[in-house]
Structures are given as structure tokens and as C-alpha cells.
Amino acid sequence: MVFQKDVDRAKVGPERYELALVLRDLAQRLGVSLSRYAVRVSWDRSTLSRFFSGALVPPAEFVEQLLENGDRETGTELTSTTRDLVRKLHRTALRATSPASAALQDLRDELADADRESRHFQQEARLLREVVRRAQEQLDEQQFQLRQLKNAGAADRLAHRIELEQRSEDFESIRAERDALLESLTRYKAELEEVKRRAHEAELRCAALERQLETAETRAEEDEAQPHAGRTVEPQSVHATSQATRATIGDSVSFHLGFDMALGDRLWRALEEQAPVPLAEVELQKILPRSGIFQLIRSVPYMSPELVYIGKADRALSSRLDTLRRKIVGRKGILPDEMYFTYVYIEDDMSAVAPEQLVIRYLMKERGAKIPWNLNGFGNKDPGRQRDQAKLKPEHFDVVHPIDLDWSLRDDGLRRAWPPRDFANYLKSGLPYSFRHGLEPEHLEPTPLVVPEGPLSADAAFRLLGRTLGDTWQISALKGHVLLYKEHKDYPNAVRYYRGKGVQNA
16 A cells, blocks of 8 residues: 655654554555555545544544454454554554543443453353253263162162172262262352353443443533533432441431421431441341331442432331342342442321422432432332333333343252242242242142252243243243243243243343
């Protein structure tokens, strides 16, 4: 490729100079003119000339496209060291010319790294699941052979001493193999759980980086649209104040509702004076069985703590908070460890005044706050059969954080046979999300459902239940809850269907 403009180091600066030189080296791998390459990549020729002369720093997408086009033309791939060097030179030049654009690109790079890490762990988890499945099948076969040898040895013990000795040797050999296989299976399962944990952490990091990147890009667009230095920016959320300036959880506040216009402000300040504590069972046990209001604060790595929900409890605060905690436990993209809360007891009858609404209106009107989970269905209970067909909006809590079908009902357990209806009720009480079923008492007696020993996930439980009930029944895992009815029906918010032996992702 022939370049009409030379690179002027004094004019463009050292960062853009180094980048322009390496971009020219990469362009030579293409073996075409600048005009022909401009047609191929749909860039204006004059813009490409400015990229290669150092007058402009190209976007990261152009650099990646140039690397890929060169690999394709030459039939060889550049080493990872070379690629990293090119990217480093590009980021350095971008940082020198436009710090804001560089900050956005850094976030995109972090998100790309986190996404690669997440996909790697997910692939590793899939492979380990297959290893565990095969090892379990082999172990079952070994257990079957051991039972056969035990039975045969007991029947022939007196008549066939020599043959018994041979079988005894076979028995000991198979038992040794069985024990070794058990040890391997235990190790594989432990590795799988660790990989699943790391995959989940990687997904959470991706989600956090996505939110951070969206916020940064939105602010960048606002800055570009409103270049005046004196403008004001409407706040998008209310952040939690420093814990160092607050009281401890033991300093709980009781509040008598008055009729002054500043009640919303007073309630909000009372909530803010408390030190946020983890949304955990041990903390909820410290709360008295009294009514009140509360706020939920989400603290995600790489981001400031965010107020996400304000609610009330007409009876016991701990019961309402525990219901919301269990709802969060069974969702994707969020961990209970990220959630904190503060609360205020209310002495008066809350049926006369909705104190949580006073706080919400105060924050929205006076502080311009957006409290996301109060607007997206987070606090809703089971909507009932009539609302199962309702199409959810993209910002709905169940869409953003759908139920986790890999959630573990138990880490370990013994083999047990259940009547289908009893097993369904066991799932209903054990799952952290709603499971509604239409099994009647007559479904106590059909073919029993045998749950094997070991761990049991929600997905595995639904597969077992579906196979036992047969094709006439359908388990529908929606984004927010699970249904079991004698039907074949599609739902707009479905994630997965279980029908007999078949499992279909929506």
C-alpha cells in the first residue's frame, strides 16, 4: 500500500506517531492500494489516509478489522504478543487525544475480557458435567456388577469353593475400581462446583461492567449534546451514604406518623441514618416482629452502592425482608451478598398512610431519583393463573434477573422414592421462586418418582418429575416462576419446557 502523506512526529505527537507506523506495517500485509481497501471496509479514503498519517486516532473496531484482514490475506496469524502491542499503542494514542473516549474503550476492553472469561468457565463447566455424567454411569455399572457377584457368591458358597475364590478375587478387583471411581467422581463434582462458582462470578462481573459502560456511554452522549459547562445533570439513582457516619443496626428508630408536609423527608432521613447491613438470615433474626418500612441497597463490585427498592411490612419486617431475600437467592445475575438494607419501625396504623410511598414520592420529586426495583415488578407476589400469559417489558425484574434453574435444592442426599404430588410439594416449599402445580391427591399413587442420591438441582428435579408424569403434563419454567399443568401451551415469558422425557429451551 502506497501512502501519499508522511507521518510527521512533531505535528502529531509521539503516541500517534508510533501508532501510525505500526498501522502502516499492518496495512502492507493487505497487498492492495489505499483506495481498494477503502472500498472493502466501507471507510472514506480521506479518513483512512488520516488514520495512517497520525492525524486521527481510529476507533478500536478499525484496528481489529485491520488485524483480521491482514491475517486473512496472508493466511497467517500474528502472535498474541504482537496483537497486544498494537492494541496497547492504540489505547495510548487514544488516551493522549481523547481521555473520555479512552475511558469508554477501557470499559469495553474490560467487558470483552470478562465475557471471554465467562465463556471459558461455562465451556469448562459443560465439559465437567459430561465427565461427571460418564463417571456416574460407570459407577452405576460397577455397583450393579458388585450386587451380581454378591448374589452369585452367596448361592454357590458351599458347592463351588474354587470358583468362589476366583469370584472373590473378581469382587475385590471390581470393588477397588469402584472405590477409585468414587474418589474420582467426588473430585470431579468438586471441580464442577468450583467452575460453576467462578462462571457465576464472571457473569456478575460482566453484568456490572455492562451497567457501568451503559452509564458512561449515556453520560458521554449527554456531554456531547450539551457542551455547556454550567449545565446540571439529573441524578439517575440515589447512592448510599458512607457507613462510617451512620448508627449501628442496634440503634433502630421508631417513628410516629404525623401530618406535616415534610414527612417523606423525615422518613427518608431516618432510613439513611441507619448503617446498611447484609440482607442475611442472621441479621433478619435481630429485627423485632413489628411493622415498618425499609430500603434495599445493592453494592456491586466496580460500582457505587445504589438504592434499588423501598418497601413496607404491615406485620413483621423480618418476614417481608426474608421473602425478598429468598426471591433474590434464586435469580441470575445477582447475589444475596450484594444486598444490604436499613429499616424504620412504624408505630401508627399504616393502613391510613402509606409511608413507603411518601418516601418514594419525596425522592423522585425532590431529588430526581430513580428507584429501579419499585418500577419493575420486583415486589410483586405470584400474579396468578390469569397473568401467566402477560408479556413482560424488557426492564421487568424477571426479565433482567430470570430464575436460576441450576439452583441447588440440596448439596447431597440419599436415594428416595416420592409420590409425584409429594415431590411437587417438596419442590414448592424448597425453591426460592414460585412453583404452581395442578396435581391433585390422586397423583399420590402413580409410578413413584425415584430421586438418586447426591446433589439435586431445580433443573434435574423438573426433568425427573416430567419423565414420571409423562407427555400429557407440561412443566413451564417462566422468567419469574414455574408452572405444572396438564396442558401443551406456549408462554411469552418461557425459559424452558419439560414434557415427558423431552426438554426444550424457549
